[in-house]
Amino acid sequence: MAGSGVSGETSDRDQILCKVEDTPLCPQCAGSTLLLAQFPHSWRNGRSEDVSGVKEAVLCPGCHHGEPAADELIALFAVDDRLGPENVEVFGGLVAAWVESVRHRAVDDEVLTAEFELWKQGEL
Incomplete structure (x- = not known):
């Protein structure tokens, strides 16, 4: 799908910048990705202050298959090879x-702990 980006016009929280060409490899499987999205993200630090930033997420057809919102987007890439006015x-x-589904993803503490242990042992 050719195209450079999509940007929201409503508010900062809604602004999403997308890249569909020359996307990075998937950090989970090192496979090809279909999309890189950058979007506003914030959290509270230890002093209960808001910290704002930008988060990035990639859409990997292998790793994200089975997630409803991802599946719909993956299907669009499968049927449309270009991003144009019609789509x-x-x-x-x-x-x-x-x-929005990516915004609500949480870290799996068990997986994180297991990977940290592997890293400490030099196996990751």
Whole structure:
């Protein structure tokens, strides 16, 4: 799918920048990705102060298959090889839904601990 980006016009929280060409490899499987999205992200630090930043997420057809919002976006890439005026609105809606699902992902503490142990042992 060719195209450079989609950007929201409503508020900072809704602004999503997308890259669909020359996307980075998946950090989980090192496979090809379909999309890189950058979006505002914030959290509270130890002093209960808001910290704002930008978060990035990639859409990997292998790793994210089975997630409803990802599946819809992966399907669009499968049937449309170009991002154009005829599908940009659908694309924008699907990206917004996928990013919202990504915003709510949490770290799996068990996986993180296991990977940390492997790293300490020099196996990762």
